[in-house]
Amino acid sequence: MSDSQDLKNFTENALVEWLDQYGAAPYRAGQILRWIYQRGAGSFSQMTDLSKDFRRSLSEQLVISNLNTEQVQASEDGSRKYLFRLKDGHHVESVLIPERDHWTLCISSQVGCAMGCAFCLTGRMGWVRNLEPSEIVNQVCAVRNDLSNPSALTNIVFMGMGEPLANYSSVIQAIRTLVGPNGLQFSSRRVTLSTAGLASKLDDLGQAVTVNLAVSLNAADNETRNKLMPINRTYPIEMLLSACRRFPLPSRRMITFEYVLIAGVNDRPADAEHLAKLLRPLRAKINLIPFNPYEGCDFEKPSENAILTFQKVLMDRHYTAIVRHSKGVDIGAACGQLGSRA
Numbered sequence: 001m002s003d004s005q006d007l008k009n010f011t012e013n014a015l016v017e018w019l020d021q022y023g024a025a026p027y028r029a030g031q032i033l034r035w036i037y038q039r040g041a042g043s044f045s046q047m048t049d050l051s052k053d054f055r056r057s058l059s060e061q062l063v064i065s066n067l068n069t070e071q072v073q074a075s076e077d078g079s080r081k082y083l084f085r086l087k088d089g090h091h092v093e094s095v096l097i098p099e100r101d102h103w104t105l106c107i108s109s110q111v112g113c114a115m116g117c118a119f120c121l122t123g124r125m126g127w128v129r130n131l132e133p134s135e136i137v138n139q140v141c142a143v144r145n146d147l148s149n150p151s152a153l154t155n156i157v158f159m160g161m162g163e164p165l166a167n168y169s170s171v172i173q174a175i176r177t178l179v180g181p182n183g184l185q186f187s188s189r190r191v192t193l194s195t196a197g198l199a200s201k202l203d204d205l206g207q208a209v210t211v212n213l214a215v216s217l218n219a220a221d222n223e224t225r226n227k228l229m230p231i232n233r234t235y236p237i238e239m240l241l242s243a244c245r246r247f248p249l250p251s252r253r254m255i256t257f258e259y260v261l262i263a264g265v266n267d268r269p270a271d272a273e274h275l276a277k278l279l280r281p282l283r284a285k286i287n288l289i290p291f292n293p294y295e296g297c298d299f300e301k302p303s304e305n306a307i308l309t310f311q312k313v314l315m316d317r318h319y320t321a322i323v324r325h326s327k328g329v330d331i332g333a334a335c336g337q338l339g340s341r342a
């Protein structure tokens with residue numbers, strides 16, 4: 001049925017209410033959600049602990065969606081880029097990244113992105129549309145199904161296409177499904193949301209879910225950040241960092257600040273000193289990501305010496321500062337390079 005609702009777009013509460021019209025007890029909602037997220041059921045006929053009549057009524061009115069995997073590209077470094085086709089023909093990408101003893105999946109929250117960060121290929125596409133909660137969660141379901149050991153996929157990062165806080169309600173719902181007891185059961189310690197700095201939404205986010213926060217900072221002064229990230233004109237650094245200070249962090253957790261190092265733009269030792277001062281009031285660690293040039297971009301990769309000097313300035317000031325070379329450069333899966341074909 002074309003007007004069927006997607007079961008994966010229901011919150012558990014909404015499903016309880018929806019089922020009530022059939023006189024089904026509230027516990028049935030959790031039972032159905034566990035079938036699809038924990039036992040991988042792709043149809044109601046598999047839900048053998050529901051009566052046949054009930055299954056038939058469900059299948060007449062609900063669909064259990066999946067994403068169509070159009071392409072999987074494998075990188076020399078072990079990462080894999082998945083290209084998914086959405087029901088309206090648009091595409092999104094997810095990147096599976098190998099760690100020492102587990103996988104991390106970088107997922108998308110929008111088709112394209114409206115933030116227009118100067119160093120980002122996705123930003124050049126502009127914003128096309130928000131993803132539905134089901135389309136966010138289905139990236140995880142599809143990749144998990146593709147793994148020989150699905151339980152090795154333990155970490156999820158919202159760092160793919162799009163600004164997650166600009167698709168707030170769908171992303172919150174997707175996070176609840178990722179970590180929920182009747183959902184995919186990821187540990188909330190292992191789910192990270194990365195934002196370009198939509199400061200006005202950070203308070204809401206901290207109230208709504210427990211999640212790791214990463215902030216794409218990329219500059220230590222407003223003049224440079226205005227040039228790199230137009231969002232900074234609305235939420236300048238001071239406003240962003242005061243929202244970060246208010247963000248409720250569980251004990252011993254820190255906010256990760258991502259800093260794409262670009263030659264001659266933000267990679268001087270003075271920038272590192274400024275950054276160290278700026279982050280002093282926060283529980284912060286810093287990921288330094290050397291910029292990966294792509295065709296038609298105006299920026300260059302920093303020298304190895306500039307990267308190491310920048311890192312040393314931060315480490316001398318007692319920060320954890322890790323240089324993270326992007327994975328999947330050879331398959332266009334590096335940070336900020338997703339989505340050349342939405």
Ligand code: SF4
Binds near residue numbers: 114116123160196
């Ligand atoms: S870096 Fe992130 S927020 Fe900025 S344009 Fe790219 S996808 Fe959007």
